[in-house]
Amino acid sequence: MENFFDWFRILYEETGINLPFLYDVYDRARLLNGFLMTVKLSMVCLFFSVIIGIIGAWLQGSSFKWTRRIVNGYIQIFRNTPPLVQLYFFYFAIGTLLPTVETDWGGQAPMLGSFAWAAISLSFFAGAFNVEIFRSGIEAVPKSTVEAAESLGFNRLQIYRDIALPLAFRVCLPALNNNLVNLVKTTTLAYAIAVPEMLYEANQIWSDNVNVTEMMLFLLVAYFVLVGILVWAMNSWEQAMKIPGYGS
């Protein structure tokens, strides 16, 4: 395996194309960690944003005027302001308001680290879009289909579980996939608060090795591939969920 990586060292010596994240063990580990961090951040945000979306969509149907207003306010604010500013707001403005905890070495550290704030901020950001998506999914199930089920004697829970949810989910899926792809791209913002994700680690490597061009190209290719795989997986899932006879 080392021979494979050593080839890249030779490549550097011969042509000047410097890919230290391949031949150097330390850089390799750094970049791999960065990649894993990107994946980890994406998955955490995906999970929480879906939960926020479901809760938000449910609350939007509430009979209390103020519950609806608060949810709508949350959605509009998070959708119409730059996510970077939201991130700073959470990390700096709210982060400094929270109490500090003692670290092992006796210093004071903020209660939540940068990863936590990035996860919170991006989850709320993506969650705001998800609320709209879930709500439109549920609304897309025609009232008449629900009525037909009612006429057959299904009770409310059965209708929800067997008919409304499967149909709503299929309507939501393309928009959810789109949101997921955007989420992965948006994780790069965490760079701004020093979360060691892929862009940050790549930055560290090119600062050390002055090989900006190679790192940049690698990053572009890496994200292209990552997003490409995601899009392909999501499309396959969409295809599998398709109802035969309908759809363009």
Place this chain on the structure above:
Amino acid sequence: MTWTDDQPMVSIRDVYKSFGDLEVLKGVSLDVMKGEVICIIGPSGSGKSTLIRCVNALNDIQKGSILVEGLEVNSPDLNKLELRKKVGMVFQQYNLFPHKTAIENVMMAPIRVLKQDRVKAEAAARVLIKKVRLEGKEDAYPGELSGGQQQRVAIARSLAMTPDVMLFDEVTAALDPETVGEVLQTIKDLAEDGITCILVTHEMGFAREVADHIYFTDGGVIVEHGPPKSFFNKAKDPRTKEFLSQIL
């Protein structure tokens, strides 16, 4: 109150129904005996659809009473499940569950609602699909079927609950003229088997041929009614005559 065969299967007495300020049914009374086929005709907005939806407890009524086999539909303690076992309904927009195949649509309710054994339900569903002349289409999704075929599956689906009364709400209105015939034939077969049917329809030819009794509604009241022969040829009320002259 135990119901016996010699009493009307469906008994509608002096029913008033409003949607907010708009009064749609203004004192409607009608009786349906077991095995009868009743057609309700009339201009749009006359309340015909609303009436049969009230029989199935999809709409509530403000005044009056509706009895199905002695079961009080308008009572607040109505056991909806009991009602739905007696009354089956077929809608204008078929309302099949698009994510289930034809046979799954038909056997879903008996399994989930009547708690029948799956094997028995499937066998019964196959018999019904054969009855509506869709043998071979059991595993097709609704999206792969034509309008007429979907409507017949919808009829089979309602029949699976072995109701005593079948309600048809303008079931051929959304179909191409060629497919109207196959659906009407299916309903004719049901009538010949002795199932009590109440149809809201525009199909005058069908009404003349199959109905035992025809009711004409206009403006929320029953203007005139009678057996087909006397209704079509010797209509008394001027409104009836005007309506018939427009559509015949």
Place this chain on the structure above:
Amino acid sequence: MSQRPYQSDLAVLNPIKRSSVTGFDLRLKPWQGGVILAACLLTSGVSFAQTDSTEISVFEALLRWMPLLSKGFIFNIVISILAMSIGTVAGVAWGLGQISTNVLLRKISWFVTQFFRNSPWLVLLFFAMFLLPFEISVLGFAVPFPDWLKATIGLSLPVMANVSEVVRGAVNSLPHGQWEAAESLGYTRRQTLWLVILPQCVKRMMPPWMNLYAILTMATVLASIVGVSEIMTLTGRALAAEGGRTDLLAPFYSFVLLLFFIYCYPIARWTVHLEQKFAVKG
């Protein structure tokens, strides 16, 4: 009995509509601006209550820095307009490439579009910042290539990709009959494109294009990460100049949010108005 076309009124059974190209949709209402203004005032009020006599009050600090921050915001707007223009021109070119009859051009255009669409905006920004030279020689003179211009070009790349996609979508959404009718009248492909197809597409492209502009405007703050002096960097410097007081953080950032809202709100309203006006039927 009238013939009804076989079309379902059950929304769930209709072809699943892909959400807008960029996936984001802006719906602003005036009361939300009020909410942000209220948040601004509220956090300022809380800070005000906490200030001791040696420090200047929050409101004074805000007022002192407001002109500078607003100027910074105008710079953001300039960047956004410039990036949008460059991106639109390039995007239209790639979009037309995607519908070209030349297979190679089609594939290249598709690839370029997908490549830049799938990349995070921040990475493309870095890409432009680092790989564009810091000065270019024009006619023997060394002309410095300022940071903000590099950032503008960096931001125009994703715009270009998204515009390309919007153009392709708009052209494809036109009924096939338009092409056939033009062809049977003897138009060449180029004439058909310029005289028949594109004029009709402009209407359909407006709403997603304006949506993209709103997203771009909000993305201009990314330039602060790469060191361009726009509103976010200026806000950072203002806060530092005020001695790094943590109670100023919320009011200042709320003010930034407010500025964006004031700019984006009319655009969003106009987009909705255009969408309704040009509602595409079928």
